[in-house]
Amino acid sequence: MSSFWLDSIAQHRVKRESLEQDIEVDVAIVGGGYSGLWTAYYLKLFQPDLRIAIIESDHVGFGASGRNGGWCSGFLPMTLSELDRAHGRDAAINMYRESFRTLDEIESVLAKEDIDCDYHRGGTIRGATNVVQQIRVVDEVAELRSYGFSESDLQLLTTDDCKSRINLQGLLASNYTPHCAVIHPAKLAFGLAQAVENRGVKIYENSRVTKITSRRVELQDITVRCQIVVRATEGFTSQLKQHRRTLAPLYSYMVVTEPLSDSQRAEIGWHNRETYHDARNMIIYVQITKDGRIAFGGRGAPYHFGSSVKPAFDNHNVIHQRIVESMHQVFPITKSLEITRRWGGPLGVPRNWQPSVNFDRATGLASLGGYVGDGVAATNLAARTLAHLVISDSHPLTKLPWVNKSSRKWELEPMRYLGINGLLKLSTGIDKHEGTTNTPDKIRTKILDMFL
Ligand SMILES: Cc1cc2nc3c(=O)[nH]c(=O)nc-3n(C[C@H](O)[C@H](O)[C@H](O)COP(=O)(O)OP(=O)(O)OC[C@H]3O[C@@H](n4cnc5c(N)ncnc54)[C@H](O)[C@@H]3O)c2cc1C
Incomplete structure (x- = not known):
């Protein structure tokens, strides 16, 4: 299994048959992560007679959906002003309002379908350390x-407010939004x-799609004919021949500690299970699990030439070590805790760093994704859309x-490799500069803004 979350419920994994012969369905969905599953869910809800098959190369939740940090956040990977610049003010506001409302929608489906995924809406704190x-x-x-x-929607916290939630030392400022919940990612997948199987959707596992064309999905020696094909392959999209440059796979990595002791929990508080991050450029993300472990993740791992995705990339000693160091810095309490699991996985990043939902009725081709690491809630909104x-x-x-x-x-190689890794280095460099000098790194920040 590829994450702490998947390990922790391995005994509940249902093993499904693989696709062994040609089939014909109304909708074929490629990918059994949240995007594919939510799409099947809403299609069946709106039109119960649709014949839908999900075709998954490994198993349900194998990708980012079974490995993520469990932040179910209404915040999108693009800011309001970025959306405003691209689409106008009203569109930006609508997008954020719908994204915030998505948490209510997810909550209502969890209740209706009796899905227990340790969901708790405790909000998010964002701290400033310089x-x-x-x-x-x-x-x-x-x-x-x-x-x-x-x-x-978002408010500044006083030092005391913040400490009464999570007892963090040395923060200069912090803000709080209620628009985030924590989940156990694999339980949700x-x-x-x-839930979709209960509604009649057929899921095939261990069935790798090799080609997607209009009204047709190809596996080795097997063909699926359909009216609509949904590509929901996110960080693995580059492995499909026609989509090598559609989404760049960037890796995110996580570690999880053993549970905090009662006295450590009393010291740190954190009883409302807020998610936590700070305002550095190279994102970190933290949650405290239902059983009191700190799950700490970070981005910034180098991009692999040719957008390659390999099981060997799921662990990265240097980046994991960096994440552990950051965790010890942000939560000194974790220095005495054992790290019980390390893992990682690919995210899907489009060239404009903005997710999209696409459907062409003429060809029947559909896709959703490019969430840049913020897809837990966004997959629901994208799939409903x-x-x-x-x-x-x-x-x-x-x-x-x-x-x-x-x-x-994305650009052809080696431009893609040089460009993405250059931006990653720039982000880390800016964080270092800000941390050591307490001043903005104006030139490098300007360059970064030009490309993101
Ligand atoms: C370490 C990590 C931490 C993250 N933390 C957060 C977080 O805290 N909050 C947040 O909002 N987001 C987070 N994300 C991102 C979030 O998990 C994803 O945006 C979301 O899960 C995307 O869901 P998906 O279904 O689109 O993609 P995935 O879950 O990756 O699913 C794609 C599926 O398609 C299958 N597939 C791919 N190619 C083929 C093929 N050719 N044939 C058949 N099947 C195929 C894969 O096996 C996979 O199961 C994180 C991601 C990672 C990796």
Whole structure:
């Protein structure tokens, strides 16, 4: 199994048959992660007679959906002002409002389908550990306010407010949003799979798709004929021949500790299980699990030439060591805790760093993804949007700015390799500069902004 989460419920994994012969369905979905599962869920909900097959190369939840940090966040990988610049102010506001509402939607499905995934909506705290981060934390609140969002969406915390939630030392500022829940990622994937099967969706595992074309999905020696094909392959998309440059696979890595002792928990608090990150450029993300472990993740691993994705990349000694060091720095309490598991996995990153939902009725080709590591909640919104596009009911979601706005392709190699790794190095360099000098690194930040 490829993560702490998958290990922890390995005994509940349902082993499904693989696709052994040609079939014909209405909708073929390639990929058994949240994107594929939520798409099947909503299509069946809206049109119960649809014949739907999910075709998964490994097993349900094998990808990022079974490995992530468990942040089910209403915040998107693109900011309001980035959306505003690309699509206009109203579109940006609509997109964020729908994204925030997505947590209510997920909660209601979990209740309706009886999915227990340790869901708890404790919100997110973002801390600042130096003066530059402090400015970012304050600016983020101001930006949301300038788009008409209120204190109840994002607010600054006083030092005491923050400490009463998580007893963190040395923060210069922090903000808090209620629009985030923690989940056990693999439990959500397995629960969704069960829910769609209960509604009549067929899931095939250990069935690798080699080619997707209009109304046709090809596996080795097997063909699936269908009206609509949904590509939901995210970080693995580059492995499909026609999609080598559609999404770049960037790796994110995590570690998890043994559970905190009662006295450590009393010291740190954290009883509302808020997710935590800080305002550095190279993202870190933290949750405390239901059984009191600290699960700490970070990005910044080098991109692999040719967008290659290999099981060997799921562990990275240097990056894991860096993540452990960051964890000890942010949560000194973890220095005495054993790290019980390390893992990682690929995210899907489009050239414009913005996810999209795409459907072309003429060819029947659909896709969703490019969440840049923020897909736990966004997969639900994307899948609902796609399902409305497919049934063609002119639902307001089909007017969201990410609909049919797929990014241009990534550059050819070696430009892609040099460009992405250059940006990753730049981000890490800026963080180092900000941390050691307490001043902004204006030139390098400007260069970074030009490319992100
Ligand atoms: C370490 C890590 C931490 C993360 N933390 C967070 C977080 O805390 N919050 C958050 O919002 N997001 C997080 N993310 C991102 C989030 O997990 C993803 O955005 C989300 O799970 C994407 O779901 P998906 O279904 O689109 O992709 P995936 O879950 O990757 O599913 C794609 C599926 O397609 C299958 N597949 C691929 N190619 C083929 C093929 N040719 N034939 C058949 N099947 C195929 C794969 O096996 C896989 O199961 C994290 C990701 C990682 C890796």
